[in-house]
Amino acid sequence: MEVSLRDVSVRFGESLPALDGVSLEVASGERLAVVGSSGAGKSTLFRTLTRGVPATGEVVLGGRDLYRLGSRELRAVRRRVGTVRQGYDLVPQLPAGMNVALGELVGLGPLASLAAFFRGPGAGISRRAAEALGRVGMPEKILARTGDLSGGQQQRVAVARLLVQRPDLVLADEPFSAVDPVTSEKVFETLLDLNREGATLIVNLHDVALARRFPRLVALKDGRVAYDGPPQALTESRLAGIYSTDPARLPANGDGKDARTRSGTPLPGGLDGVASH
């Protein structure tokens, strides 16, 4: 699914804009990493891609302008978008396998969901859900209550759900932040598989070394696109400029560290040898 942002701005109250005239063209099947210091606007950018936050400008997914769609059309587009965000999107009370099975229902309205749930995954934890959990390395957790799983395990449940949902656009916000190196490789391979099968993949990363393994890097600084291109052309001095953010913009709940001082998950081996688009 192609993604096109045209002059997109987001402002929370009277503060400086979280996004300030962002324009971006992403081809169908492309994969890219978004980097930038804390408060640069990465999560806000992701939220515009599901219309999760009020914005001005145009956010066009698969030819549809998200912010001008009625609720039914919006749901249809959202069904084609899969997200991995820590602490969001999963129902903690349900068994992990059921959350994965619910991937088939993403974006359906409440009544359609209910009907489909009893026709499909609700009749039992589907075989596809079991397979998907196997692929992310936790088949034994199928009946575990999702809320009792660790943060990293929940991220893997969200990734397994993508395998069932088969979205055309995958938005992964820090998908490796809470997983060990071996798991991180599995998660990464799974995201790459979805990309190889045709899904556009946009990953938000604090780990610049990992982001450099993507064929395209987009760096945000103070809500604007400060770099958009191949990793080779992003020199250390440009990178240093990108990470020198005005402290006034740091999120109130942020830890004040920039990406270079965070301890990132070691690089999964999965990216090596993957051909660029």
Ligand SMILES: Nc1ncnc2c1ncn2[C@@H]1O[C@H](COP(=O)(O)OP(=O)(O)OP(=O)(O)O)[C@@H](O)[C@H]1O
């Ligand atoms: N719901 C909100 N209400 C008010 N301000 C917000 C809200 N969400 C984000 N912001 C502000 O918008 C700016 C961009 O935040 P955003 O979360 O997009 O940054 P980020 O690059 O994802 O940061 P991090 O890497 O720390 O997650 C920050 O100044 C932040 O404080």
